Amino acid sequence: MKDIRDVIIIGSGPAGLTAAIYTARANMSPLVIEGEPSSTSDQPGGQLMLTTDVENFPGFPDGIMGPELMSNFRAQASRFGAEFVTAKVTDVDFSERPFTINVGDTSYQAKTAIISTGAQSLMLGLPNEERLIGHGLSTCATCDGFFFRDQEIAVVGGGDSAVEEATFLTRFASKVYLVHRRDELRASKIMCERALENPKIEILWNSQVVEIQGDEKLSGVVLQDTVTEDTRVLDIDGLFIAIGHRPNTDLFKGHLRLKDNGYLETQPNTSYTEVPGVFACGDVQDDYYRQAITAAGSGCMAAIDAERWLEDQNS
Amino acid sequence: MAEGITDLDMNSFDETIGSSDTPVLVDFWAEWCGPCKMIAPILEEIAVEQENIKIAKVNVDDSPDLARRYEIMSIPALIVFENGEPAKKLIGAKPKGALLEEIGEFL
Numbered sequence: 001m002k003d004i005r006d007v008i009i010i011g012s013g014p015a016g017l018t019a020a021i022y023t024a025r026a027n028m029s030p031l032v033i034e035g036e037p038s039s040t041s042d043q044p045g046g047q048l049m050l051t052t053d054v055e056n057f058p059g060f061p062d063g064i065m066g067p068e069l070m071s072n073f074r075a076q077a078s079r080f081g082a083e084f085v086t087a088k089v090t091d092v093d094f095s096e097r098p099f100t101i102n103v104g105d106t107s108y109q110a111k112t113a114i115i116s117t118g119a120q121s122l123m124l125g126l127p128n129e130e131r132l133i134g135h136g137l138s139t140c141a142t143c144d145g146f147f148f149r150d151q152e153i154a155v156v157g158g159g160d161s162a163v164e165e166a167t168f169l170t171r172f173a174s175k176v177y178l179v180h181r182r183d184e185l186r187a188s189k190i191m192c193e194r195a196l197e198n199p200k201i202e203i204l205w206n207s208q209v210v211e212i213q214g215d216e217k218l219s220g221v222v223l224q225d226t227v228t229e230d231t232r233v234l235d236i237d238g239l240f241i242a243i244g245h246r247p248n249t250d251l252f253k254g255h256l257r258l259k260d261n262g263y264l265e266t267q268p269n270t271s272y273t274e275v276p277g278v279f280a281c282g283d284v285q286d287d288y289y290r291q292a293i294t295a296a297g298s299g300c301m302a303a304i305d306a307e308r309w310l311e312d313q314n315s
Numbered sequence: 316m317a318e319g320i321t322d323l324d325m326n327s328f329d330e331t332i333g334s335s336d337t338p339v340l341v342d343f344w345a346e347w348c349g350p351c352k353m354i355a356p357i358l359e360e361i362a363v364e365q366e367n368i369k370i371a372k373v374n375v376d377d378s379p380d381l382a383r384r385y386e387i388m389s390i391p392a393l394i395v396f397e398n399g400e401p402a403k404k405l406i407g408a409k410p411k412g413a414l415l416e417e418i419g420e421f422l
Contacts, residue, residue, distance in 0.1 A: 037353040039391070039407035049349035067349035087410070134389035134406030143348045146375065147388045217388065238388075 004098045005031050007306055008110040010089050011248075013046025014292045015282025016116030017073035018299030019306075023114075024080035026307045031110070032077065033085045033103060035117075040139050042120040042248060044086060045070035047283075048292060050140045052168060057292055066142075069292075094255050094275045111313070112277045112306040115252065115264065116299060119245035119283040119290075124156065128212040136218025137239045141165040144238070145172045153238035154179050154221065156209055162242035163187035163195045169240065170200040177201075177234065181208045181226050204234075212239065247284045256280075263287045271302035277313075279305050319362035321371045324378045331371065333399040338421040339369045343385070343392040345376050350408035351391040357411045367422050368395075395421050 007023050009016045012034035023030040034044040041047040048054060051066035060069075078084070085103060093100040098109040121139055123129055129137060138144040141155075145168060153173045155166040158180035164187075166178045178195065183205045185192050195201050204223065210231065211222035220235040247263045249256075257265045257274045264285040266272060271279040281302035282295035323331055323341065332339055342358055344351035362370040375382040375390060385394055385401065393405040395418060405417055415422070 036410035037350065037357065037408040038410075039350045039389070043350065043353060043408065045349065045353075049353070052347065065347070067352055070349075071352075134392070136388055138389055140348075140350065140389075143350060143391075144389045146345065146347075147382070217386075 003109075005029065005108065005110040006310060007031075007112045007114060008033065008099075008101050008108055009114045009116060010092075010101065010251075011035065011046070011116035011118055011282070011284070012044045012074070012084075013048065013070070013116060013118045013282055013295060014073060015118070015284075015295040015299035015302070016046075016114070017070070017077050018296040019114045019116060019281060019303040020077035020082040021073075021080060022300050022303030023306060024077060024082045026303065028307060028310070030077075030082045031085065031108065032082055033087060033089050033101065033108075036086060036088050039143065040120055041118070041245070045074070046118045047245075050142055051164075052142050054292065089251060092251060092255055094278050097277060099277065112279065112310055114271075114299075114302045114306055115256075115273070115278065115280040115284055116282040116295075116302070117248040117251065117284045118295075119247045121241065122244050122246055124209055124212070124241060124243065126209065126212050128214065132212060132214055132218045132239075135216065136214060136237060137212065137241070139241055141168055141240050141242075144240075145169045148173050148238045150174045151237040152235070153177070153240065154204075154234065154236045155240045155242060156180075157242035157244065158182060158185045158187065159242070159244060160187045160191055163191040165240055165242050166201050167191070167194050167198060170198055173200065173238070175200055175202065177236070178203045179207050179209060179221075179223065179234075180205060182206065209239075245283070245290075247287075249284060259287070261287055271298060271305045277306075277309060279309075319370060320359060321369070323371045323373050323381075325380055328373070328378070328381055329399075332396045335369055335396070335399075337367055337369055338402070339371055339396045340418060340421075341394050341396060342370065342372045343375050343382060343387050343390050343394070344372060345374060345390060348390050354391055354408045354414070357414060360411065361415070365422055368418065393418075397421070 006028035048066035154177040281298035
């Protein structure tokens with residue numbers, strides 16, 4: 001019989017790594033299946049791996065770079081003995097205990113599971129989109145902004161990440177259009193003020209991208225006015241997409257209850273899912289706050305919930 | 316500096332790439348790129364494990380001319396050079412297995 005772990009943590013953003021720190025310090029020897037490298041937010045470390053300055057994480061008065069913050073989280077979990085597998089979980093079986101978590105041909109077993117798979121960026125779903133990634137179309141402003149020095153680019157979206165990216169990209173681009181389908185931004189007030197005051201940013205209200213143009217590389221987009229339905233071509237060299245996220249819950253369909261919007265359902269004020277011994281934390285179950293600090297807080301909750309649940313089973 | 320990985324810049328690039336008798340995989344990267352950091356240890360492993368390909372790195376902050384020459388618009392970007400010419404370009408961070416598969420023809 002293979003060894004059965006006290007806890008396996010799936011996902012390694014602020015929620016998963018905080019759960020790792022707490023369960024490691026509770027002598028539960030956590031195994032963290034952290035995901036695999038990619039240029040989207042679906043990677044070890046999660047969404048913060050694609051951000052620059054994190055200005056709202058308490059404890060860093062001068063801000064900290066997203067990747068550095070996540071590297072610190074990981075080092076802190078390692079220090080207390082958390083182990084890591086750099087791979088993606090391929091399927092799970094929570095129907096009997098111990099739970100089974102498979103990574104390709106390798107099978108792991110655990111008495112408790114903590115799910116912290118986070119959320120990933122949505123794409124527009126238009127033809128040409130996939131093909132032009134890396135050729136003018138980007139999902140990572142921090143990775144690619146540098147290559148658009150003195151060029152005209154556009155950011156699609158109206159939430160915090162879109163406004164933050166647009167502001168960041170003015171360091172390089174000569175002009176940044178912010179394409180938003182409504183007539184007001186959803187982003188926080190401080191972010192909106194920065195964008196509205198920035199002379200390089202022009203907000204195109206009530207506009208949506210209906211076509212992406214370009215052969216070898218992106219050359220422009222067709223915009224449609226959401227009120228009048230008129231269309232026009234906007235010539236740009238770069239297009240950055242920040243239209244929101246969807247929870248990474250495909251793996252758990254049929255195994256755990258999902259809410260109508262696809263997020264994992266947890267019992268109010270706890271990290272308990274409908275399956276005893278399986279806990280969820282971070283953005284995979286949070287459709288409201290979605291902050292690094294709330295993810296970290298819920299990771300701590302999941303660790304304590306798992307530890308106490310396991311104690312109750314053993315007593 | 317990892318064993319087996321050469322840092323290249325504008326001065327050393329052409330000579331190193333041109334004189335190599337094996338394919339060279341060049342990783343265009345930067346300090347501020349999170350996904351670049353994720354694949355760095357994978358490239359270090361490949362450098363040690365694979366004898367038929369050399370691995371080199373170009374910091375795009377230090378060598379923007381090289382990034383421009385090879386039309387880099389997104390990093391990490393990996394270009395395999397064969398006989399001094401770009402033979403394959405890969406964009407974005409990938410897990411080790413997928414990366415080895417993509418460069419399989421050069422190993």
